[in-house]
Amino acid sequence: MSDVLLAAPPVPAHRPRLMSRPLALVFLCAFGTMTGFYLLLSVVPLYAASSGAGGVAAGLATGSLMLSTVAAELVVPRLVTRYGYRPVLAGGVLLLGLPPLALPLSAGMGVVVAVGLVRGLGFAVAVVVAGALVATLVPAERRGEGLGLSGIVVGVPAVLALPLGVWLAGHTGFTCVFVAGSAAALAVLPAALALPGRPPESASRRALGVLGGLRCPALLRPAAAFAASAAAAGIVVTFLPASAGGAAAGALLVQAAAATASRWWAGRFGDRHGAGRLLLPGLLAAAAGMGGLALPGGPVVTVASMALFGAGFGVMQNASIAVMYDRVPVSGYGAVSAVWNLSYDGAMGAGGAGFGLAAAWAGYPAAFVLTGAVMLLALPLARRA
Known part of the structure; x- marks a missing residue:
């Protein structure tokens, strides 16, 4: 894969304009789809657990969502090359927005898993197309x-919608959250239909495929280092509401706000000084935040730990994907977006499912400590990347 790797571009004396109308439409689509996604992300596991199956059901709810997301991300770049951005993203919006309307019919695992599998397909399309x-x-x-x-555009829904969904479920019921999540995603369908039709011609020739990207060490190392923090993020959104009780909504809010702010800061720092040097401190901060959840001290320690985790996680989000984009030409952007999102969503799903089993065996504090320790195993990858 050495023929696709490029050096990072130098910083010019006069920076070109950043915003454009197509980019604004992309941000609008991302904001709506992420709002619909985050409103339900912690609520659906709670809904599944309400059926009486407990933590295992909660883990499967997140795991099914991320399983289909990972599978779909392998083929989204090829679909975009063949059909174009507009129809692929419009279909993804429908797959993400319509299925939650079936959830009020039953809290049974069959319905929850089926809805998660379909929503995962739509979520994969939304994140890969928007990223590219x-x-x-x-x-x-x-x-x-x-x-x-x-990161700010997709982070604001995480800051607001993730804790809002938990709060609404407790005060107005699950059905209200399901309808709101569906409406938020479907509202951006007109914007998706106004996007550019196809990738630039130069981007569709000799495009780096997803499997090729997964075989490229220069892309795989930063993606794998990021996956360690993404697995912890899946644990946070799935199990913090159950483990932190009344402090969960505030802790989720702080975590998402810290991740959004640090993701933006890391982008500006990386343009000037290089994104790669941020991977190691970002991973250390995220691991320390996860381990802090096992400490005594109640809500104050929980919120502080989530602030630290969020800051590290936001740095990892920006630095890892910036490093990957710098190493490929335009023809590889779709593959980079897919590989990065594969590491994100696959790790989130695996983290949520695996932590449920560990917590059932050893309890929440020990499982949080174990998570932080496992994250440290990725430090050599972060250093080499």
């Missing part, structure tokens, strides 16, 4: 900042 479009539409000299701005 952002990388294509922003100037290369400001890619880190553009990715940081994209």
Whole structure:
């Protein structure tokens, strides 16, 4: 894969304009789909657990969502090359937005898993297409900042919608959250239909495939280092509501806010000084935040730990994908977006499912400590990347 690797572009004296109309449409689509996604992300596991199956059901709810997401991300770049951005993203919006309307019919595992599997297909389309479009539409000299701005766009729903969904479920019931999540995703369908039709001609020739990207060590190392923090993020959104009780909504809010702010900062820093040097401190901060959840001290320690985890996780999000984009030409942007999202969503699903089993065996505090320790195993990857 050495023929696709490029050096990072130099920083010019005069930076080109960042925003454009197509980029604004991409951000609108990302905001709506992520709002619909995050409203339900912690609520569906709670809904599944309400059927009486407990933590195992909660883990399967997240695991099924991420399983189909990972499977779909392998083929989304090929679908975009064949059919174009517009119809593929429009189909993804429908797959993400319509299935939650079936959840009020039953809290049984069959319905929950089926809805998660279909929503995962739509989520895969939304994140891969949006990621590739952002990388294509922003100037290369400001890619880190553009990715940081994209992180704010998708981070604001995490800041607001993730804790809001938990709060609404407790005060108005699950059905209200399911309808709101569906409406938020479907509302951006007109914007998706107004996006550019196809990738640039130069991006569709000799495009780096997803499997090729997975075989490329220069891409795989930063993606694997990021996956360690993404697995912990899946644990947080799935199990923090059950383990932290009344402090969960505030802790999720702080974690998402810290991740959004640090993701934007990391983009600006990376454009000037290089994104790769941020991977090691970002992973250390995220691991320390996860381990802090096992400490005594109640809500104050929980919120502080989530602030630290969020800061490290946001740095890892921006730095890892910026490093990967810098190492490929435009023809590889779709593959980079898919590989990065594969590491994100696959690790989230595995983290949620695996932690449920560990917590059932050893309890939440020991499982949180174990998670932090496992994350440290990825430090050599972060250093080499």
